[in-house]
Amino acid sequence: MKEILLGMDGMTLDDLVSIARDGAQVRLTRESEERIRNTWNLVQKWLKEEKIIYGITTGFGALSDVIISREDTRRLQENILMSHAAGVGNFLDEETVRGIMALRIKDLARGHAAIRLETVQRLMELLNRKVYPLVPEKGSVGASGDLAPLAHLALVLMGQGEAFQEGRRIPGAEALRQCGLTPWQLEAGEGLSLVNGTQMTNAIGALALYDALQLSKMADIAAAMSLEVLMGSRMEFDPRIHAVRPHPGQAASADNMRRMTQNSEIVSSHRDCSRIQDAYTLRCSPQVHGATKDALHYAKRVVETEINSSTNNPLIFHETEEFLLGGNFHGQPLALAMDFLCMAISExxxxxERRIERLVNPKLSGLPAFLVKDGGLNSGFMIAQYTAASLVSENKILSHPACVDSIPTSANKEDHVPMAPISARKFREITRNAYYVIAIEFLCGAQGMDLFTNLKAGNGSRVAYQMIRDAVPHLExxxxxxxxIETMVKLMYSGKILSQVQKNIGKLL
Structure with missing residues (x-):
């Protein structure tokens, strides 16, 4: 089984997907193990000196002025996890919990938190042994980290809370027993170190981002198929157009669609038609799709930066024997990126959906109404367009930014919060909706291509069409x-349609 080393830097979005979805195992680098030990040794030195350190020898948030005696530090760690485990709502799915666990370990691997190496290793054992704590998805405002969900995650270490193991929901203590582990006693500062971070927001957002990056390429494939069926022109993909407005995403989308439609007999058949230029949904598809690509790549930079960051407070620098109080747990960078992506994928x-309307509307397409014979007796893809319209409208509502709202928490100590988890969950839902919309466009495009029995589609369109027809028959x-629609969505998520097209025409950007 694949193993991914977690250290100071270098973890990618693809690494996270391998862990969360493919079950890759994780292990700390030797450098990280040494950094964690050195930081913990420094914490022990400070405790002996009775140094006042936020969250280690004091209470939390608005209670940071309360000094905790050394005798009560263990109890404080248990209390922080129990009191902060106030999440509600549906439980996160297993792949998201795996992602959160991996990201939390990765943060701790940087060696800036008050935590023992053995505690980090215990968290790794849960992940590698497929014990997934039950984590409610609601309850975090995205500041001071994702406190509530991460507390639910960490409870299982102490034999509390609940977990999924092999698909069964069981008490945390039983999950530990079945792995041959005993409940773990946390030491000074470790409770705070386990909950202070942005890992739930980042896990939800990162996994949706991975899917959205694939979707942006499949949207180019679907648009190219629609352009052929709607007797559009390839002129709008000419590289000279995009060279004089050099947005990278725009050029990439145009190049993808140009290669998709290369050698299209359908396009060539109407070269001398009377239409001057295509509607915007075809002619401007590189500009619209390309702007989304640029947004996705901006967000990928933010997400991967966050993956390789330290988001605790306090941050301990053992090299200089200092601790610094700051706000790296504040989720604003992720909140802005995720809200931006809500709009980008909605577009x-x-x-x-507008191309779907052109495909099913005989006045716009010149094709049979709703792409089916015997219209009237058959409704064809009429209501599929309704479904697309419904999803698009829902996405517009979900695109309202969460990050512009703030409700102060912790007795106004935390007087600005980003609501980043809401941004991430909205983005995840919008991406799922968009998969369905583009799946409907794929089905309509393939149905339209069935009408061109004597003409071949472009190099890439032909491959995509055959993949669709292998999974979904013509609608007679x-x-x-x-x-x-569900079958088409599964085909898209599987990556097969994208990989087959790329084998034929080269990598899509």
Whole structure:
């Protein structure tokens, strides 16, 4: 099984996906083990000196002025996890919990937190042995870290809370027993070190970002198929157009669609038609899709920076024997990026739905109404367009930014919070909705291509069409379309349609 080393830097979005979705194991680098030991030794020295350190020898948040005796430090760690485990709502799925665990370990691996190496190793054992704490998805405002969800995560270390193991929901203590582990007693500062961070927000957002990056390429594939069926022009993909407005994403989308439609007999068949230029949903598809790509790559930089960051407070620098109080746990960078992505992916779905409308509307397409014979007796893709419209409208509502809201917490000590987890959850839902919209465009595009029996589609469109038809047959007469849509979405998430197209025309950007 693949193993990923977690150290100071170097973890990528792809690494996170390997751990969260593919079950890759994790292990600390020797450098990280040494850094964690050195930091913990320094904490022990400070405790002997009775140094006042936030969260280690004091209370938390608005209670930071309360000094905790050395005798009560262990009890304080248990109390912080129990009191902060106030999450509500649906439990996060296993892949997201795996992602959170990996990201928390990665943060601690940097050696700036008050935590023992053995405690980090215990958290790694839970992850590697497939013990996934039950973590409610709601309750974090994204400042001082994702306190509530991370507290639920850490409870299992102490034999409290609940966990999923092999699909069964069991008490945390039982999950430990089945792994041959005993409840772990936390020492001074360790409770705070386990909950102070942005890892839930980042895990939700990062996994959705990975899916959105794939979707942006598949949107280019779907748009190219629609352009061919709607008798559009390849002129809008000419590199000279995009060279004089050199946004990277725009050029990438144009190049993707140009290669998709290369050698298209369908496009060539109407070269001398009377249409002067295409509608915006076709002609401006590189500009719209490309702007989304640029937003995605900005967000990827933010997410990978966060993956390789230290988000605790206090931050301990053992080399100089200092601790610094700051606010790296504040989720504003992620909140802004995720709210930006809400809009960016909504726009992919928006323009796709308008192409779907052109495909099913005979006045715009010149094709049979709703892409089916015997219209009237058959409704074809009529209601599939309704579904796309519904999802697009929902996305517009979800695109309202969460990060512009702030409700002070902790007796106004935390007087500005970013609501970053809400931004991430909205982005995840918008991405899921967009997959369905583009799946419907794929189905409509393939249905339209069935009409061009004597003309070949472009190099990439032909491959995509065949992949779709291998999974979903031509709609001859009305049937339950939701099944076809679900099948198409599964094909998209599997990565097969993207990989097959890329084998034929080269890597899509």
């Amino acid at each position: 992919l779905a928006n323009i796709s 007469n009305d049937r339950i379309l939701s099944k076809d």
